Amino acid sequence: MSDEKNRTDNNSDTEISIPLAELIKVRRDKVLELQNKNINPYPYSYKRTHHIKDAIADFDSLAEAETSISFAGRIMLKRKMGKTFFADLRDSSERIQIYVRKDKVSDEQFDIFNSVDLGDIVGVEGFMFTTKTGEKTLKVTSFELLTKSLHPLPDKHSGLTDTEQRYRRRYADLIVNPEVRDVFRMRSKIIQMVRDYLNNKDFLEVETPILQPMYGGGNAKPFKTFYNKLDRDMYMRIADELYLKRLIVGGYDKVWELCKDFRNEGIDRFHNPEFTMIEMYWAFADYKDMAELFENMLRDTVFAIHGKYKIPYGENEIDFEPKFRWVSMLDSIKEETGVDFSELSYEDAKSKAKEFHVESDTLINWGKVVEAMWEEKVEPTLIQPTFITDYPVEISPLAKKHRDNPRLTERFELFISTFEMGNAFSELNDPVDQMERFIQQGKAMEAGDDEAQPLDDDCITALTYGMPPTAGLGFGVDRLVMVLTNQHTIRDVVFFPQMKETGDGSVPVSKILAQIIDDE
RNA sequence: GGGGGUGUAGCUCAGGGGUAGAGCAUCUGCCUUUUAAGCAGGUUGUCGAUGGUUCGAUUCCAUCCACCCUCACCA
DSSP, X not given: OHHHHHHHHXXXXXXXXXXXXXXXXXXXXXXXXXXXXTOOSSOSOOOOSOOHHHHHHXXXXXXXXXXXXXXXXXXXXXXXXXXEEEEEEEOSSOEEEEEEETTTSOHHHHHHHHHOOTTOEEEEEEEEEEOTTOOEEEEEEEEEEEEOOOSOOSBTTTBOOOHHHHHHTHHHHHHHOHHHHHHHHHHHHHHHHHHHHHXXXXXXXXXXOSEESSOOSSSOOOOEEEETTTTEEEEEOSOSHHHHHHHHHHTOSEEEEEEEEEOOSOOBTTBOSEEEEEEEEEETOOHHHHHHHHHHHHHHHHHHHHSSSEEEETTEEEEOSSOOEEEEHXXXXXXXXXXXXXXXXXHHHHHHHHHTTOOOTTOOSHHHHHHHHHHHHTGXXXXXXXXXXXXXXXXXXXXXXXXXXXXXXXXXEEEETTEEEEEEEEBOOOHHHHHHHHHHHHHHHHTTOTTSOOOOHHHHHHHHHOOOXXXXXXXXXXXXXXXXXXXXXXXXXXXXXXXXXXXXXXXXXXXXXXXXXXXX
């Protein structure tokens, strides 16, 4: 019996028979019906007088004068009651209830509104009033369908919660989850704030190559691509550093770039293979100058976004108002463990690390051991904004040696809520020192470190012309946005995060549409 | 890459060796101040994919895929 059924299914079911297709077909039929009545379900424009938010703010005077106003937005809810409708209309600014009565609009418009589906985009004209239950509402006198929606919306109450679907179909996420829109508005505002801040400080916004013959400026595996015309491999940039330095050599005092970078590495809640950094370079300044600039910029940005300096992040409250803590990497380790690594040789440091259960056998130099100790014992404690400074030279190939200690560099990283929010140095401008560091990196690469930096000849050449003393800073925009918007996954601050190809066998909507058109 | 979890209708979720249910959406009625409107009735599913066990698998087993959490590495 079941065999028989399967057979018939397999034989007859070359057609698509899924409920979604039925839902889409109902809406498609409405499109045809409108077209038969010479009504364009996809008209060209609509002149609205108000955004909903502004009309609500100005409600009293608009209602009293019965001013005729208009909105354009998407129908999110619809309640039919005999010869009237209430519906929720949402535009980019707000939601409002609209009220459609049969005796207030033309018969044709009433019929069209009757056929309106959740998700349709409409223009409505009318005047503001208050319902019995006290809700500010637009009484509609004229109505126009602006775009017919063919695809059903997610559930009107529970919305779209499946994280995978939210990322894969961000448009649906944005339609039904307005708070997601707000996060990305804040992202935009944060970038705008930084841009304004740097412009006001006379930093020049520049653009440098994303497609590069040689990558560098950070420790990461690059994306490789191929340029047919030149018959050669090219790389997507992993950082801006080396190009911005060339511009400092060229004579600009202050440059910065909002840079999309690409790193051929894993995906997790802190990493997306393409991400956004801001890098800035400041001639005749050192890392302390840069720290002050960075700190003030962040403090002002937090206040501009939130109107206050204390903001929640997860369990914690981050306070941007007090002067950020400034502590050297070695001192911070000493505070947490009582051990002063500055006194120790490479071998002693290794065995000391083991006493603290830090695996050090594979660490090839003193700097790497210090870094491992620090990551294990100090980094998880850094909730409030903290500059960790003066990193070992071995793990800082582009930073200038510390003026007081050749084992260290003039470098800081800022930590907030235990993760890194920026990385800066007094930039290395001695071409001989820089070349030697590159050579060290080359050895690391030969030893199997596929994130080591290759030697950039042109960068060395540039430095031989002379780069003034310069401070450089790079910080992750995505992470800054995460902290300032209290988001805990990079995927919630990037519109279209990288996703693997879907494993499900779902029928693409285009196929459903093709089938429906075919049947017409 | 290791460990744990999840995958059932357009959406949110229950269920369970005899091929499936709820709410919302959708369709048909009724209702001119409702609001997750209400009332009455109806439609809807390759139960993530592929194999195996079984008379029979959506359910049990194995493998794979995607997503989430976590550990290791990079920002």
